[in-house]
Amino acid sequence: MAKPIFDIPNLDEALKTPAVKKGASAHLKIHPAQPPLMEKLGFPPALVEGWQKKAVEKLGELKEKYKSLKLFMEVCVKCGSCADKCHYYLGTSDPNNMPVGRQELMRKVYRKNFTVGGALFGKLANAEEMDEETLKEWSTYFYQCSQCRRCSVFCPFGIDTAEITMAAREIMDSIGAGHKYSVEIIGKVHDVGNNLGIPKPALQSTLDFLEEDVKEATGADVKFPLDQEGADVLFITPSADFFSSPHVDSLVGYAKVFHAAGIGFTFSSHASEFANFGMFVGNYDQMKKISERIVQAARDLKVKRIIVGECGHAWRVAYSFWETLNGPFDFLDVKKPMHVCEFTHDLIKKGALTFDKTANDEFTVTYHDSCNVARASRMGDAPGGQFEIPREILRAVCNKYVEMPDAVNRQKTFCCGGGGGLLTDELMELRVKGAAAKTSALKTVMQEKGVNTMAMICAICKAQFSKVLPYYEIPMETVAGIHQLVSNAIRLGEK
Amino acid sequence: MGAIDVAGKSIEVDEDGYLLNLGDWSKDAAEVLAKGEGIPLTEAHWEVVNFLRDYYDEYKIAPMIRILTKEIGKKLGKEKGNTKYLYELYPGGPAKQACKIAGLPKPTGCV
Numbered sequence: 001m002a003k004p005i006f007d008i009p010n011l012d013e014a015l016k017t018p019a020v021k022k023g024a025s026a027h028l029k030i031h032p033a034q035p036p037l038m039e040k041l042g043f044p045p046a047l048v049e050g051w052q053k054k055a056v057e058k059l060g061e062l063k064e065k066y067k068s069l070k071l072f073m074e075v076c077v078k079c080g081s082c083a084d085k086c087h088y089y090l091g092t093s094d095p096n097n098m099p100v101g102r103q104e105l106m107r108k109v110y111r112k113n114f115t116v117g118g119a120l121f122g123k124l125a126n127a128e129e130m131d132e133e134t135l136k137e138w139s140t141y142f143y144q145c146s147q148c149r150r151c152s153v154f155c156p157f158g159i160d161t162a163e164i165t166m167a168a169r170e171i172m173d174s175i176g177a178g179h180k181y182s183v184e185i186i187g188k189v190h191d192v193g194n195n196l197g198i199p200k201p202a203l204q205s206t207l208d209f210l211e212e213d214v215k216e217a218t219g220a221d222v223k224f225p226l227d228q229e230g231a232d233v234l235f236i237t238p239s240a241d242f243f244s245s246p247h248v249d250s251l252v253g254y255a256k257v258f259h260a261a262g263i264g265f266t267f268s269s270h271a272s273e274f275a276n277f278g279m280f281v282g283n284y285d286q287m288k289k290i291s292e293r294i295v296q297a298a299r300d301l302k303v304k305r306i307i308v309g310e311c312g313h314a315w316r317v318a319y320s321f322w323e324t325l326n327g328p329f330d331f332l333d334v335k336k337p338m339h340v341c342e343f344t345h346d347l348i349k350k351g352a353l354t355f356d357k358t359a360n361d362e363f364t365v366t367y368h369d370s371c372n373v374a375r376a377s378r379m380g381d382a383p384g385g386q387f388e389i390p391r392e393i394l395r396a397v398c399n400k401y402v403e404m405p406d407a408v409n410r411q412k413t414f415c416c417g418g419g420g421g422l423l424t425d426e427l428m429e430l431r432v433k434g435a436a437a438k439t440s441a442l443k444t445v446m447q448e449k450g451v452n453t454m455a456m457i458c459a460i461c462k463a464q465f466s467k468v469l470p471y472y473e474i475p476m477e478t479v480a481g482i483h484q485l486v487s488n489a490i491r492l493g494e495k
Numbered sequence: 496m497g498a499i500d501v502a503g504k505s506i507e508v509d510e511d512g513y514l515l516n517l518g519d520w521s522k523d524a525a526e527v528l529a530k531g532e533g534i535p536l537t538e539a540h541w542e543v544v545n546f547l548r549d550y551y552d553e554y555k556i557a558p559m560i561r562i563l564t565k566e567i568g569k570k571l572g573k574e575k576g577n578t579k580y581l582y583e584l585y586p587g588g589p590a591k592q593a594c595k596i597a598g599l600p601k602p603t604g605c606v
Contacts, residue, residue: 031510209562248561
C-alpha cells in the first residue's frame, strides 16, 4: 500500500455526524476524458461553444423525458433527513456531499431556468446560472456520489440522488466534459467486448489456465468453455473475474457449480463483460449498446438461459433495464436473466449440490450488501430475496456466519466507497474516506464476533475493499466472493 | 499528461504516470518509473516485469493475477507464488504498479 497523503478517518467516529467543513473535498478532481475517448462514444470531444446554454437545454430535455427528475427537482422540503446518510459526507465532512447539498447543485440551475421565482429573484431564491463555477462544482461533486441510493431510503419523498447524479453526468458528457475512467472503459467494451480490453486469445488462454489450475487442485475436469454453441447457459460475468483476485475465486466457484449440477454453460468472447458503465454515465443509449452484445451472443450461441455473475450495478441494469432496453427475452426458458446466486440457491434447495462446510471453518464470515443489489433490484420470487438468497447460500457453505449491525445492513447498507464509476486512482482519498462507514461496521463484527471474512457479490466492492481495507489495517484477504466460499466447500462428482 | 526524463530523453506519460507510447519503454525507463514509485528494482522485481512484458507481447493485455503468481512461484519458489508476495514486491498492487514499471497500459475496469 502506498503511503497516504491525507488523514485516514478514525473508524470509532465514522458513523457519527461530523461538523460541516466547507470545501473539504473540493480538491478531489477527476481526470477529464481526452477528445478521442469522447468521440468514440459520440460525445463532443471538448467543451462546446455555448455550453452554458446547451447544458440548460439538456437539463430541460431530461426533466421532460424523466418525470422523476422533474419531481426530484421540485419536491425537496429541506427536512434534513438525508444530511448524514451519505458515506462521502460522513467521510469528508464536505456539505456538498450531503445528498441535499449535492442535489442543490442541480436544483439552483433548475430554479433559475425553469421556475418563475428563480428567474425573477435569482440568488435571493437560491437560483443560479450554469456558469464556470457551477460546472466546476458539478464536475467535482457529481463525481463524489456513487449512485448508491442510500439517501433515498431515508428521504420522506424518496428523492433519489443517484438519478440526479446520472442526469448531471449525462448533461456534462453532452457538452463535452466527460470522466476518463468511465468513458475509456465504455469505449473498450465497444471495441473489444469487455472493460479490461481482454482480446479473445487472452481470454481463451486465461480459461485454459483455470481448467488446468482447478484440475491440479481438485482432480476434477471442471470446464471453462468459450463460445460453445448450443450450451444450455450463457454465463456473463464482470471481466474483473478474468483478471483480479479475489474475483477469480468466484469464477472458479461458478464453474464448479455447473460441473457439480451437470449443466452445460459457455462464456462468450463477444459478450465478455457483465458490467455496464452506461449506467454510471447516465446514458441509456450506451447502456443499451453495451447489453446488446449479450443478447446477440445469447442468440448466436443458441442458449436457453442467461446467468450472470457477481456484479452489483450490472445486476441492476439486467434486472431493471434489460427488458425495456433490449427485450423481449421470450427466447429464454425463464424469460429474463438469472443471477448466479438464484441459480446456486435453487440447486441447494433441490439438494443437487453437496458441501463440506468444514472447508470454510477457518473463516468467520459476514455479508456486505452491495448497494445496487440491495436497493435497486431483487432476486428470486419473494420480496427481500436479494437479501436472503445470498445469506442462505453463505449459511449452506459456512459453519460460522454472522450479521453486521442492523443500522448498516440490508437496505441500509453503506456503499463500499468505490461504486458508481468512482473506482479510479485519482479519487483514492475519496474512496478511502467513503469506505470508513462500512469499514467501521466490519471492524465492529471483527472485534465482537471474530469475523475474518467479508463476503460480497460485486466486482467493484471486491476491488475497492481489497484496496482500501489495508489503510485501516485490515488485511485485503478479508474480502471474498460468495462463490469463492461455495468453491471451497462444494464437493465435485458427488451428489 | 506529463513526461519523465530517461537518460536525458523526455518520455510522455499519462495522468497516472503510465507510458503513453509502449515503444518508449527501456530498462532505464523502468528504473525511472520504479524510482517514482519508491521501489528499488531487485531481481525478483525484474522477474515480474519481464513476465508481464512477454505476456503482453503475446496477448496485448496484462495476465490475470493468478497466472502471474503461478509463474512467479515457478521461477522463484512455490512459497513466493502468491498475491501476498507480489504485494511485498509491489505494494501498490501487482496489476497497477508492476504494469506501470513494465511500461504496460493501466488495467481498466473494476480492478
